[in-house]
Amino acid sequence: MNAKRLVLSVIVGLLLGGPMAQARIKLVALPERAATIIRLDNPNATLIEEERVLTLQQGLNKVDFSWKGVQIDEDSIRLEVLDHPDTVNLLSVSYPPGESALVWEISSGGNYAETVRISYLLGNIDRLITYKAVADKAETHVDLRSYVILRNFSGEDFDHARILLDYGEAFEQGIDHEETKQVLFLKAPTVPIRKVWTFDAAKLPWDAERLDNQNVGIPVSYRIVNDAASGLGQFAMWGGKARLFQDDGRSSTIFLGEDNAPLVPVGEKMELYIGDSRDIVVTQRKMRDVQINLRKNDSDRVVLYDTDEIITAKIENFKDSPATLTMIQHIEGQWDMEKCNLPYTKKNASTLEFEIELPARTDAGPAVQELTMHYHRRNVRN
Secondary structure, rough: OOOOOOOOEEEEOOOOOOOOOOOOOOOOOOOEEEEHHHHEEOOOOOOEEEEEEEEOOOOEEEEEEEEOOOOOOHHHHEEEEEOOOOOOEEEEEEOOOOEEEEEEEEEEOOOOOEEEEEEEEEEEEEEEEHHHHEEEOOOOOOEEEEEOOOOOEEOOEEEEEEOOOOOOOOEEEEEOOOOOEEEEEEEEEEEEOOOEEEEEOOOOOOOOHHHHHOOOOOOOEEEEEOOHHHHHOOOOEOOEEEEEEEOOOOOOEEEEEEEEEEEEEOOEEEEEEEEEEOOEEEEEEEEEEEEEEEEEEEOOOOEEEEEEEEEEEEEEEEOOEEEEEEEEEEEEEEEEEEEEEOOOEEEEEEEEEEEEOOOOOOEEEEEEEEEEEEEEOOOEOO
């Protein structure tokens, strides 16, 4: 067990007349922390707020705060008087040269046991967020749990502290220097999921026939919506590593995979990758790509033109159950759509997203949907 490294002492000076007692002459008092809060709201910095009760005497008091071996940002240290803010005043702060310490000069209007709050940014203490999701055998919902992993290499021990994230319930926990702890802080036992397939035209091959009919796997994910209907929706969910399991129907689970979940604001969706599926096949081809509206320079060279492009995609579902395919298409530059047979959402200037519902296959063969996009790119430079 490491000893506490933060040291706080109070030295009482003379109120009136005569030379002031020399600062930091001896240790007069060593107040323990009355309360400690570790704030993890900001992923890039950890704020410590600790309350201590100082025994102040009427007149001038010097408070010596030192942090040898502790990773404190000295510019961030603040002191706030809580009990008698009208009669107890912080007069100055000084930093002895060559030391990890500072001295506050405090004027007190009486003899007080004064509660003060000392706050500072502490380095090498942070947190990670992880998720564990166990899907039922029918893949209709997951038992979602989230854990915070506290890692403390700051040089300071915390016997007892209140841990605050920017969401979820605060919890009490102690953590010593060089210690790592994992704490469960979110439980949502019946979160609805939707199994979705995603075809990104920028990442996957378009035409399986040109790959010797190689069956290309389509990434499959569980989609979770961060809303009240899911038992969530009270706060944005932090990003972190997610491990996914499925009930095997025999009182045990199978491991499906792991993914890195992004930050998910309220109302948005989280998609957790569980593997590739070959039950859905996408065959995409460019049927037309010609230059139109040619503009030439004085040398009769084409410098600017528009395009006339048509893309078709055939989507086949070989599954015995319906499926939802998220298809992502990309059109770079300035463009306009002349005709498209399926609705889409424009995610940004160059990205289109289609949600394509596919019925189950029948005895006659796979269920088929077809997409046709006819568009023009404008003012393309040669």
